[in-house]
Structures are given as structure tokens and as C-alpha cells.
Amino acid sequence: MNLENVSKHFGRPLNDAAKSFGVSRSTFKRICRGLGIKRWQSGKRRMNGNFSSRLGKGINQEQPGRRNFGSTSMAAVNETVVVHSSQDLNKMIVKATYKDVAIRFKLPDLSGIAELENNVIERLHLKRNNFTIKYQDEEGDLVLIACDKDVRECIEISRSLKETTVKLLLDLPLNHNAL
Structure with a gap:
């Protein structure tokens, strides 16, 4: 937007x-x-x-x-x-950490899961579906980002907390067979 x-x-x-x-x-x-x-x-x-x-x-x-x-x-x-x-008013700075590597990029507010994953894949050379993305909510819990609504919710929470940067954790993919 x-x-x-x-x-x-x-x-x-x-x-x-x-x-x-x-x-x-x-x-x-x-x-x-x-x-x-x-x-x-x-x-x-x-x-x-x-x-x-x-x-x-x-x-x-x-x-x-x-x-x-x-x-x-x-x-x-x-x-x-x-x-x-300014073009940057509708973008959030994203910092994502995978193991010991941190990456940083700007993400438009109305981005979805595909754009978020593409930024991660481009910078870390990972394969799609070989990682999950999580963020920390306002209560301190790690929450899985699984769809476009989750990406927007993550950005909304960060904005409501007056944060200019969204911090994400990249983790191993979920094992759906174990669920």
C-alpha cells in the first residue's frame, strides 16, 4: 500500500x-x-x-x-x-537469521509469502521448501509464517510496536509426517 x-x-x-x-x-x-x-x-x-x-x-x-x-x-x-x-515509507526493513548468517533487505508492506521467500532464497541460496520462516509476536512467542496473511500480520505487529525492522528466524522445514 x-x-x-x-x-x-x-x-x-x-x-x-x-x-x-x-x-x-x-x-x-x-x-x-x-x-x-x-x-x-x-x-x-x-x-x-x-x-x-x-x-x-x-x-x-x-x-x-x-x-x-x-x-x-x-x-x-x-x-x-x-x-x-518517499518510496520507503511503505516498506519494512527485514533482518533474517539462518544459523550464523544474517541477511537484511527491504520488503513492501503488501508483500506475500512468495516475495519474502524469494528474498531469502536470493540471498542465502537456499531451496524453496527447505526452510521455514518465523517471527516473534508481541508476546515473545515464535510464530510460523505460512501464508500471505501471516506476512502482513507480522508487518502490522511490528508497525504497531513502532518497530522499523522485522526480525525473522529461518529454521528447518516442518516434518509433516511427524505431526
């Missing part, structure tokens, strides 16, 4: 935008914050005829008027959200 894809959904309700990306509302909000979007504006509301949504120069978002109970004035609150268009 990158800024360009998210910006196409500006003006839509937050829940609808989140559903279109197949993530929960809270995950979508977390991704938006990671992209530099502090608040989601669900309506392209014009105030004083001025609304701008130019990428790279920031987004001038205007919120509907709020009551300021501390004073007698009622005014619209203008908020400028600076959007960083």
Missing part, C-alpha cells in the same frame, strides 16, 4: 477505504499514519471554495466547523497534513 493508492480513496469513508484494501479500520489508520496522513477526511468538503489535494506539496484538508466551547466563536479548523512521498 503506497501513498498513490491510498490517495485514490481520499473523500471516501474510512471504513470503505479500509475494506477496499482488505484490512481493518485500525490497520488502515496505522498505515495512513505511516504514510504521513494524520487524519482521514471522508468528505471532500469545500469551505471558502478552497480545497487542494496536490501530492508532493501536501494536502490542504479542511474539517467541518467545530464548536470551541472556550470562546464564543465558531470557526472552521484548517489543517495541513504534510505527505511524504
Whole structure:
């Protein structure tokens, strides 16, 4: 998920935008914050005829008027959200360890198991299905990454913990006959 894809959904309700990306509302909000979007504006509301949504120069978002109970004035609150268009905002740094060897690479947030495995195979010259990938969850348990959803969950957990790096452990493959 990158800024360009998210910006196409500006003006839509937050829940609808989140559903279109197949993530929960809270995950979508977390991704938006990671992209530099502090608040989601669900309506392209014009105030004083001025609304701008130019990428790279920031987004001038205007919120509907709020009551300021501390004073007698009622005014619209203008908020400028600076959007960083860096390609790296939607990527996580991955450090994976296999035996005594550590590798490091960047992985896009919406990557799946195949892209993760391909990065490992390319760097360590392992054969597919000759290793398993695990991550440590927020409770400290090692969790197997077996599908695309697991990769995204791993990244979401790291982001929610304010981590910029995902640490993975490469292990021997599971012996399904022993299960």
C-alpha cells in the first residue's frame, strides 16, 4: 500500500477505504499514519471554495466547523497534513537469521509469502521448501509464517510496536509426517 493508492480513496469513508484494501479500520489508520496522513477526511468538503489535494506539496484538508466551547466563536479548523512521498515509507526493513548468517533487505508492506521467500532464497541460496520462516509476536512467542496473511500480520505487529525492522528466524522445514 503506497501513498498513490491510498490517495485514490481520499473523500471516501474510512471504513470503505479500509475494506477496499482488505484490512481493518485500525490497520488502515496505522498505515495512513505511516504514510504521513494524520487524519482521514471522508468528505471532500469545500469551505471558502478552497480545497487542494496536490501530492508532493501536501494536502490542504479542511474539517467541518467545530464548536470551541472556550470562546464564543465558531470557526472552521484548517489543517495541513504534510505527505511524504518517499518510496520507503511503505516498506519494512527485514533482518533474517539462518544459523550464523544474517541477511537484511527491504520488503513492501503488501508483500506475500512468495516475495519474502524469494528474498531469502536470493540471498542465502537456499531451496524453496527447505526452510521455514518465523517471527516473534508481541508476546515473545515464535510464530510460523505460512501464508500471505501471516506476512502482513507480522508487518502490522511490528508497525504497531513502532518497530522499523522485522526480525525473522529461518529454521528447518516442518516434518509433516511427524505431526
